[in-house]
Amino acid sequence: MWCLELLIPLLLIISDANCQWNIWLPRDISAMTNSCVVIPCSFMYPSGIRPARGVHGIWYFGQPYPQLFPPVVFKSLTDVVHESYKGRTKLLGDLNQRNCTLLIGNIGTEHSGRYYFRADIGGANKYSYPDYAELKVLDQPNIDIPEEIVSDEILELTCYAPDNCPDMTPEIQWMYTDYLPDPEFSAEYTEESNTAVISNTLTFTPRPMHNGQLLGCRVYFPNTTLVYERLISLDVKCKCIETVGVMCGSPFWKWHLKT
Numbered sequence: 238m239w240c241l242e243l244l245i246p247l248l249l250i251i252s253d254a255n256c257q258w259n260i261w262l263p264r265d266i267s268a269m270t271n272s273c274v275v276i277p278c279s280f281m282y283p284s285g286i287r288p289a290r291g292v293h294g295i296w297y298f299g300q301p302y303p304q305l306f307p308p309v310v311f312k313s314l315t316d317v318v319h320e321s322y323k324g325r326t327k328l329l330g331d332l333n334q335r336n337c338t339l340l341i342g343n344i345g346t347e348h349s350g351r352y353y354f355r356a357d358i359g360g361a362n363k364y365s366y367p368d369y370a371e372l373k374v375l376d377q378p379n380i381d382i383p384e385e386i387v388s389d390e391i392l393e394l395t396c397y398a399p400d401n402c403p404d405m406t407p408e409i410q411w412m413y414t415d416y417l418p419d420p421e422f423s424a425e426y427t428e429e430s431n432t433a434v435i436s437n438t439l440t441f442t443p444r445p446m447h448n449g450q451l452l453g454c455r456v457y458f459p460n461t462t463l464v465y466e467r468l469i470s471l472d473v474k475c476k477c478i479e480t481v482g483v484m485c486g487s488p489f490w491k492w493h494l495k496t
Contacts (some may be wrong), residue, residue, distance in 0.1 A: 257283040260337075260354060260366040262432045266401055267373040269456065269461055270345055273402040275329065277431040278337035278354060286358050293357040294331040296339055298322075301365040303351035310352065311339060321347065332356075337364045341372075349374045353357045375399070377467040378409070378456045387474050388445045393438055396454035398465075400426070400433040406460045409437040412453035412466070448473035 260280040268274035284347055293313045300307035311326040318326065325343055330336030337354050351369040358364075381395040398407045405484035414420045421440040426433065439452070456465045 239250075244283055256307045256451040257281055258366065259354075260368050262337075262354070262368065262370045263432045264369075265373070266432045267399040267434075268344055268401055269374055269399065269458075269463065269465055270374055270376045270409065271333060271343060272405055272407075273340060274344060274374075275342060275403055276339045276341070276372070277402055278330065278339060278370070280335050280337055280354065280366065282356055282358050282364065284334075285289070285395070286362050288333075288358050288397060290359055292335075292359075293359070294328075294332050294337055295355045297353045297470060298339075298348075299350055301355065301367060301369070302367070303355070305466050306429070307353075308340070314357075318447055330466075344372075344374050346374045346376060347370060375465075377453050377465050380454055380467055380469055382469060386443060386472060386476060387476050389476055390442065391440065392443050392457075393440050394452065394469075395436050395438045396467075397434055397436045398456040400435045401415065405461065407456050407458055407464075409435060410455045410457070411437065411439050412455055412468075413451050414439065414441075416450070417447070418444065443471060443473045444475060445475045447471050448475070 247472070258281065260278065262276060262278040266274060266276060293311045296310035297307040308321065309317065310322050311318060313329055313332060314329060322341070325341055327340045328338070329340050330338035341348065341354070348457045349372055350426070351371050353361065353365060353369050355365040358393070379397045383392070383399070386392055388427045396409050396411070398409055400407055401443050409424070411422065418441055423438045425438070427436070437454075451468055451470055453466055457463060
């Protein structure tokens, strides 16, 4: 019985300590290929722990537990990292201030995946946080397209690009808009959970003649050679009826709006 009486307080202490191992980082973050990304990160450890030789940390890719031998992205004690991250990573935060913010440069699509942080406070006080930041590396911008495009109804197309590289700010341009009727463009910057996205919305009213027309979105970083493009073809549903007539011996087509 005395063993149980001793064990219950011990379990409560362990449980209370574990509750103090917390981390804050974005669940989802994105970046363009060959640019960089900053993963903002801060962490906590039990207040009763006093680091004797400073705080150290490791960033892992894919898995949080060292016994599974995940690729090492960054390690504060040594420069030994997985070959795919050599010369690419830098810790921007101060671990002694519980800031684990990580920079990854010159990223490729192979770096897409989950990133985990492990704190090393000294001795047996090491902890792999189960929360992660999932990085998506894009090789072209995203375009938000309505499920259906109908002629003579206002259409909005929005192009998105991540803005999570502090030294490089992307810009967005629409392509092949010269033949659109009165196109309008509006830019927007959105920040959520310490991650940022820029967008540019193209607004116009398509006509039946625009069916099949190509439009494109270009994302580029000024003063660099980094350019990303995506093309789409408009599938315009005609809210009209078509009539065929003959004029001077030649057929002609005419569209009339449905009533």
